[in-house]
Amino acid sequence: xxDIAVSGRLHAAFAxxxxxxxxxxxxxxxxxxxEAGADQPVCTASVHKVCVLVTLHGLAAAGALDLxxxxxxxxxxxxxxQTGLAAMLDPVGLSLRDAAFLMMxxxxxxxxxxxxxxxxxxxxxxxxxxxxxxRTRMVHGFGEMLDTMREDAGPAGAxxxxxxxxxxxxxxxxxxxxNRSTPRDMTRLLAALWRDETGPxxxxxxxxxxxxxxxxxxxxxxxxxxxxxHVAGKTGTLPTLRNEVGVVEYPDGGRYAVAVFTRTAHxxxxxxxxxAVIGTAARIAVDALRAP
Numbered sequence: 001x002x003d004i005a006v007s008g009r010l011h012a013a014f015a016x017x018x019x020x021x022x023x024x025x026x027x028x029x030x031x032x033x034x035e036a037g038a039d040q041p042v043c044t045a046s047v048h049k050v051c052v053l054v055t056l057h058g059l060a061a062a063g064a065l066d067l068x069x070x071x072x073x074x075x076x077x078x079x080x081x082q083t084g085l086a087a088m089l090d091p092v093g094l095s096l097r098d099a100a101f102l103m104m105x106x107x108x109x110x111x112x113x114x115x116x117x118x119x120x121x122x123x124x125x126x127x128x129x130x131x132x133x134x135r136t137r138m139v140h141g142f143g144e145m146l147d148t149m150r151e152d153a154g155p156a157g158a159x160x161x162x163x164x165x166x167x168x169x170x171x172x173x174x175x176x177x178x179n180r181s182t183p184r185d186m187t188r189l190l191a192a193l194w195r196d197e198t199g200p201x202x203x204x205x206x207x208x209x210x211x212x213x214x215x216x217x218x219x220x221x222x223x224x225x226x227x228x229x230h231v232a233g234k235t236g237t238l239p240t241l242r243n244e245v246g247v248v249e250y251p252d253g254g255r256y257a258v259a260v261f262t263r264t265a266h267x268x269x270x271x272x273x274x275x276a277v278i279g280t281a282a283r284i285a286v287d288a289l290r291a292p
Contacts, residue, residue, distance in 0.1 A: 006284065029254075044136075044179045048181070050104075054189065057203040069096050072093050085110035085114075100115060133189055135181060136182070149239075220235075220244040223278075232246055233246020241262065242262045
């Protein structure tokens, strides 16, 4: 009965926000779970950058690359975006680990592409397969994903993304044709990372640190407005999609991996209710896991 009540609260919260949502949350130490559509295939968008991060550190741990290795990023050919290197005008040189910081903290698409070129898409898929994420697949890089959106939108370009008829033909919004996962796969990845099962502890600590530096407080973190509760996560956003996965850590040692994916019929770029319900759903799920 408790699980049914929690599921009902989650679905009610999504309905109030005008979205369809899917959630999985797990107590990292006990394995207790809360779910609502946990095995639904979903478009990951920038959430897939967590998989790139884990792959990068796995290759570093194996001696295949050095995280302090420098890469050059000229202005020409940068992947579009509103943050980080994507928004800069001049040539930049930085280390792989600093590119990872930009990729995770401000979801920098250009930094993500620099890293993906270095590690390779196949390596990302091998990493997720090794960790048991059987329904997670990277089909293309983030720049290529944006290219498909431009192609599918047609000559009207970004203006067409407010048209529901255009939205229905975007490959980037179809889990069968873009980077994909499920909420359960994503919490499995996070739990493995927080338990140091993805590699040596020093690399796990580095990844957890950079995930804790994400600057966006309006989704997952909004459900936990407490100074002593730490939230580390990664957002993902595309037209009609709002996602976030992360780990919530309480001062008593409780730690909970949460994945929330949403979709709405609204095509507006700014959807505060859709953002906020991610925090609401995460709080409902974590409260249920912490209940006696």
